Amino acid sequence: MKRSIHDLQPNQNPPDFKPVFVSKSHRQTLPILPRRPSSSIDAGNHDLKDDAGNRDRVREKELEAIREQFFGSSKKKRVLSKPGPLNSHWDDTDDTSGDVDVLCRVNPLCGSGFIAGIDRREQRKLAARQKKEAIAQIRYDAFDMRVERHWSEKRLEEMTERDWRIFREDYGISYKGSKIPPPMRGWGESRLSPELLKAVERAGFKTPSPIQMAAIPLGLEQRDVIGIAETGSGKTAAFVLPMLVYISKLPPMNEDSEAEGPYALVLAPTRELALQIEEETVKLARYLGINVVSIVGGQSIEEQGFKLRQGCEVVVATPGRLLDCLERRLLVF
Numbered sequence: 001m002k003r004s005i006h007d008l009q010p011n012q013n014p015p016d017f018k019p020v021f022v023s024k025s026h027r028q029t030l031p032i033l034p035r036r037p038s039s040s041i042d043a044g045n046h047d048l049k050d051d052a053g054n055r056d057r058v059r060e061k062e063l064e065a066i067r068e069q070f071f072g073s074s075k076k077k078r079v080l081s082k083p084g085p086l087n088s089h090w091d092d093t094d095d096t097s098g099d100v101d102v103l104c105r106v107n108p109l110c111g112s113g114f115i116a117g118i119d120r121r122e123q124r125k126l127a128a129r130q131k132k133e134a135i136a137q138i139r140y141d142a143f144d145m146r147v148e149r150h151w152s153e154k155r156l157e158e159m160t161e162r163d164w165r166i167f168r169e170d171y172g173i174s175y176k177g178s179k180i181p182p183p184m185r186g187w188g189e190s191r192l193s194p195e196l197l198k199a200v201e202r203a204g205f206k207t208p209s210p211i212q213m214a215a216i217p218l219g220l221e222q223r224d225v226i227g228i229a230e231t232g233s234g235k236t237a238a239f240v241l242p243m244l245v246y247i248s249k250l251p252p253m254n255e256d257s258e259a260e261g262p263y264a265l266v267l268a269p270t271r272e273l274a275l276q277i278e279e280e281t282v283k284l285a286r287y288l289g290i291n292v293v294s295i296v297g298g299q300s301i302e303e304q305g306f307k308l309r310q311g312c313e314v315v316v317a318t319p320g321r322l323l324d325c326l327e328r329r330l331l332v333f
């Protein structure tokens, strides 16, 4: 007996392969569809109907949009708030821009802004002068933002964080560390004793140098400081002044305390530097009655030992000679 392939698969209906005729004009209106797998060929007839339906719906929407554009929408618009009457009556006093920016008060000659009957050149000169004066009233900081007053015109209590930042930028002061006190702007704000201020004045130090501005407030708080500044910038006074403040608060030296050693030791890597520090310290300790002794190589150790025995609050030393003095018991700590 002859059997077809469909007889071998009784549960599956044979697919309907009926071809559908599509006219040329109809074909031209059809969109180019992706090639479908052969298994979906049976749905082709329905898809063509769906496509035609979709196209009609899209066309209908387009027509609706065109109708809305020309004849307006039939839908009611939502009004969010009722607009109030427009008040366009301004007084001269209503313009407050002059309070914010001085330049607004100037009457610039924009376009044909000349007043009739007055010499144009005169008007131009007047406008330029007014503008110059207004600009002179404005001060700009590094960020080109207007500031009310410069930090130099403010009292210490009026200084803001921003003023301190400008101040530090002006003097090239930068810090690393935490809880740093503000720098001192002048000797008057330094909290130094009157004797030290007198010595500073006598030394001819009119204003503190940047390293002194930054380091002295830290030294007065007895904080550990590593100060970096160029040579000849006054680093010695930056650490000597707080040191002298500290020593002057200690009890004056007597015979007993002298035997226990000096109150302060300054170590310098070279003789020259040690002598320079000694000279500077003597100059600043002038009105405090504090004795300063330097122990450096190249000088008589006996003489230095004699000075040490007489008692001193401050010793300035180089490491080699200091060890010599310690070994010979000329000095104790």
Ligand SMILES: Nc1ncnc2c1ncn2[C@@H]1O[C@H](COP(=O)(O)OP(=O)(O)OP(=O)(O)O)[C@@H](O)[C@H]1O
Pocket (backbone or CB within 6 Å): 203, 204, 205, 206, 207, 208, 209, 212, 229, 230, 231, 232, 233, 234, 235, 236, 237, 276, 280
């Ligand atoms: N505030 C000041 N105003 C004017 N002169 C000052 C001031 N502070 C220090 N001096 C003077 O400047 C000179 C140099 O100061 P100092 O020796 O302290 O500088 P330094 O930074 O320690 O230099 P170096 O790096 O060479 O040790 C000294 O003669 C000192 O008296």
